[in-house]
Amino acid sequence: MAKDRGLTRTEALMDAVRARIANRALAPGDRLPSVRGFARTMGVSPFTVVEAYGRLEAEGIIRARRGSGFYVTGADLPPMALAGMGPTRERDVDPFWVSRQSLDADASVLKPGCGWLPADWMPQGAIRKGLRALARTDDAALADYGSTRGAPALRRLLLGRFADEGIAATMDHVLLTGSGTQAIDLICRLLLRPGDTVLVDDPCYFNFQALLRAHQARVVGVPFTPSGPDVSAFEHALVRENPRLYITNSALHNPTGASLSPQTAHRVLSAASAHGLTIVEDDIFADFEPAPSPRLAVLDGLNRVTRIGSFSKTLSASVRCGYIAARPDWIEGLADLQVATSFGGPSPVATELIAGVLAGGTYRKHMDELRQRLARARKDAADRLQPLGLVPWTMPRGGFYLWCRLPGGHDSAAIARRCMAEGVVLAPGNVFSVSQSAGGFLRFNVAQLDAARIFSVLQAAISEK
């Protein structure tokens, strides 16, 4: 009977959508209301909306793009055009905008908006040495699936680093994953249900939004300050929104480069404890810090805080591997989920290569040099951006990001679109902002700012009225 009621509600929703398409309230290529939003508008459960959208998709009337919602189909639309359909502003602030432009850009494109270091800043010698060593390793490592939790050698190396920070973890606390993003995805699979609410910083790493949309989560932003999330806003959100999860970068936050203050760390963790909130601390920029700043995972001891990390930013983004440090009972469930969805752990070839590079002394030396090189690059970048009226919101203590405010009233999405036409990929503020309140900001990667052309193109785009 509930099933029948469900079907009736579903059909009502389907008719409502068909009507909006008929009267052109929704045109081909338009994005449909979010599952959660539409559920509220129509006073039904998100599940009913999901079912209605799914059946309309089966009818070919709409097309699901889980990353970015549902769109009205149109036979005459070229596939690529579907990506960022909708109002112009919306196309620019699509959380996929920067990923697509920078991952698929050819060598001629300049990428001051991208999220990684130039290849020649990475420890190429150590990687090549590691590959030659791999060519001589045993058959099993080269041909077999890995163990479900990943190479013990690499997990042990991580435990050593955790111990240095004051986290007493065991092998049962660590799971190696295919990447840092896959690590967060597995945690979402374990803990989230469609319609659950997740807190993120506003601004936050744009792919958190894309990932959470893929899980049909409801994403709520907490205003971010130079010392971490605005604690009173965070506390209010806990009461008002009853979130299941909070995902954040504590150190060298993406996109601002800010790091959590001890007081904010303590208050955030206390509030989380009071409300039984689970926190995912994405720590992939850890090694860029001159000295470790406060970590929620350290204060908490891997109880309600789960740490994820990867080696993509400091060692290689081509050799994919990430990790999760969490409660052993969660690690067990996460390992099963990784078997179900990827079979086995990450590539043994990848983990053996990474373990080899980390074990050798070269990695520590590489990071020392990298930190110094980036300190210079951050200063140079600030000096070169200043004449354009671009001012860092905060001066980060490490890493490669500068979060800069544009001179009076400029819309970073419009500027990013102009620069894209000139072969320069920027990261406009609103791709990072759940509330769409960062239109006056751009995120710069100081390691990708060598070319003088970036500044002339940027200058022109800013001057353009």
Add this chain to the structure above:
Amino acid sequence: MAKDRGLTRTEALMDAVRARIANRALAPGDRLPSVRGFARTMGVSPFTVVEAYGRLEAEGIIRARRGSGFYVTGADLPPMALAGMGPTRERDVDPFWVSRQSLDADASVLKPGCGWLPADWMPQGAIRKGLRALARTDDAALADYGSTRGAPALRRLLLGRFADEGIAATMDHVLLTGSGTQAIDLICRLLLRPGDTVLVDDPCYFNFQALLRAHQARVVGVPFTPSGPDVSAFEHALVRENPRLYITNSALHNPTGASLSPQTAHRVLSAASAHGLTIVEDDIFADFEPAPSPRLAVLDGLNRVTRIGSFSKTLSASVRCGYIAARPDWIEGLADLQVATSFGGPSPVATELIAGVLAGGTYRKHMDELRQRLARARKDAADRLQPLGLVPWTMPRGGFYLWCRLPGGHDSAAIARRCMAEGVVLAPGNVFSVSQSAGGFLRFNVAQLDAARIFSVLQAAISEK
């Protein structure tokens, strides 16, 4: 208001579960009813059950193991014990049983139940040569993220193979993924909603069940025959169950080794077309065939049939890479989903290595030798199993599986448990069976049957009363 109704229903469900635990109808470690089943019993939507279970989990009363359902917690239960909790029989038929036992087995364990070839059967020379070549490749390939759809060189190689089969595909039809399993997972993310029904063969690859449970799909089995699925049962299921998806292996089916007949292929595809059903054809055993048998993807031309594949079975399971061949508009959505959930495509180091091996002539030569070696191994295995009363259900035309019926009335789960105690991992029939009707079968990997001890342990287990 709908929200309030939802909460009331949710709380009612939570109380119902609490009551069952209180009166010991559900003991610590017991598995809770499936989301779908419980929704039906209680006359509510699966979404409500998911919400109730989620909140009971937050209270610590139950623990979610997405791969295998929800379990009543018990402070005194050791974490590992939770894995296969429930009645003894259930523990043996957990779809994770074989994965866990074989992936995490140490070198001393014999694995005639595992799903891959011994490392020394793989093209070690070509892999090592490829690694040495990688050590000399350009910086970008070693350090950068890959493009969102994966290395063009490898995608082009795949297009060439498709063309040989009669599939006219373009670069827009192909997406490289982190593994074959990840390929299917991405398709499920794009097309499935919680509670959707998915058809699988009965028996089928056990991880299909684990993966579909992670998507909260309702899994329905179709009886499998030596020429493919029982077509009239398939047609009935389409009418009765209105499935969203059918996942199958057309060639060298796992676990039976059977291949689809031309007539069955045509009828399955016709029925799918009549009901608007999407089919995922998992083709990872393709290269083991002496000559290609019928493929749904070929008959259909990648319209409603999506092909997935990987190189884990023939080249290396350590160098993870899979692919999806599907409609360009789906590939576009799948690429976005892969960015959201893994960031970027598969490891460029992995794809460059695989493309190098495939492009060289050695791979074709390796596969020719491998097919001959496996033909001998299949015959030898059948000859050695026959005296134990183990008879192949069908004699496969290729690959490394033999699906054998046990002598009179033996339960393969009990035998697998006995052999496990002796350090021999078997694959008991019911881990492959949605209907739990394959308890009289074992799946053998003929490439993992060298050790004489396997047969003595098996003999003892079968004789044991």
